[in-house]
Amino acid sequence: MKILKMPKQNLDLFVSVLPAFGEVYAPVKRGKGFAFDKPSLWSDVQMKYTRTILPPKKLMLPPRETTIAFDPVEGFQDQLAMASKPMVLFGVHPYDIYGLNILDRVFAQSKYPDPYYIARRKNTAIIGMDFEPDDKHFAGSMNSDFVDSGFDLFLSDIGDDYLVLVGTSRGDDIVVMSGCLMQTPGEADFAAYKRRSKDRRASYKTKLEMEDLPEIMEMEYHSKAWEDIGNRCLSCGSCSMACPTCYCFDINDEVELGSRKGQRIRSWDSCLFKTHALVAGGENFREERSSRIKFRYYHKQRGFVAEYGRPSCIGCGRCVEVCPAEINIISVIETIRGERDGIASSAPKSV
């Protein structure tokens, strides 16, 4: 992997070459939060953001997309061209890149590859950026606060400069196009990188004990804790929408008025909704609210481990931030581990 450095004052010039690689999305303010959006001015871009409301998932697997258009005479036409527009996603934190790598395993490297996801992922340049954890990040516990793949370039703040990791040949193309903005790093730069990396690892205020969690979850399948959590859950689906690795979707055909032409629409779904496990004939195999939120935890922390060798949770803290009922994954896991009496208080012990 090629490693370069770029003085921070060169950033403005650097970003001016990005539109050549696609439509640029970067973190900007949205209400009291942040969102990946097309910045109207580069000065709107937030280099120190906590986390975006929605993860980069929204650009790879849009909340609502037309997959095919159908016509009784002309047949159907896939909408892949729409999904192939080049994009540049700037300022992605490492755990979010990790989240995309997890989605890759489900949508790109699985038995049933998804052409729409693959088209977007392939045509999107990812420029990563390191971050300072806040009290909701626990990426340090999820092995997701450092990534060695899934990005084209990765910027690490080392004081007056960024250390730039080049991850792909497209990343190298961006470097080549940015001409003399990049320099060769030296010993002192590497030392600064190592020091900052260590400091960041030590700065996590929130930790999640992952050791033997799948086994403990197996033991606690009938725990009363799930009922307590179910009593608090509003089934609003906010955690699923905000989760970088929740990928459930629904597919519906919408017919145009007065014809049999129409579109096949894919849209986000959530296992917390009562209709998620409703099947033809009216049977619902997760009718209880508690069984639905339990399912979400088991899929993230246990099912995914069995299937892919690691939990799909990446410790971004979004589900903690968005839950109106203040259901906190750290407290839930601590309860399941028997380290606290219940979830009555939402603040995790480890903070």
Added chain:
Amino acid sequence: MKPKIGIYGLSGCWGEQINILNCEDELLDIVGAVDIVDFLGGSSVNDTESRLAIAFVEGSVANAREEKELQHIRNRSDLLVACGSCACFGGVGAMDAQVSRPELIKQVYGNNGPAKSWDIGPHKPLSEFVKVDLAIPGCPMESKAFVKAVSSLLNGDVPLLPTYPVCLECKMKEYDCLLVSRGLPCAGPVTVAGCGARCPGYNVACIGCHGPVDEANMGSIEKIFEQKELPMDQIKLKLRTFAAPVLDKERE
């Protein structure tokens, strides 16, 4: 021959009929696909007797005359669609269904009100009287939900309307959560979507106009409001504005 449809308003503000007329981009497609033969809100010449493929009815039933009118519409229609929260749940008129009408008149007009009560009783949803084939909530019903219903029903399908809460649409648009981030009394988590989170998009907390979601966790949201020191009754009052009979039924 094009299928015949009728559009009706019982007790309500006629907002659904206005919203149907507001489908300006689709009106020509609509009249191309169906024959609107009975629509007092849109035409002064109406066929009030012939058989209808679909009847769209807005408003709630407030007296015997409306009940009879609804019965007549039902008898002449293959399908009956309840349009808007009044038709689906009783709506604004059913907010205080338990209080007697003379008492309500007194509350509103004081002692200077009309001497005798009008011929109205507690407002009730259409489903209390007739079979409803499809219910499209909203105050008013969304124009696009009407167009979708017409196109699906003409194809022999029932349109898939949202059953999930407003939060889904709000998150899809990536609005900053009014309840979590600003502590505003938003009814989004317990309210059926379909509006595209219109109010939160203007920084206005959801008032619950599409009615409660199935299995609304009222206990939990009341606790959340309490913790945020929002007026205790606020969430209940909001939802009662549009769907009091549903909430009363759940409590029974």
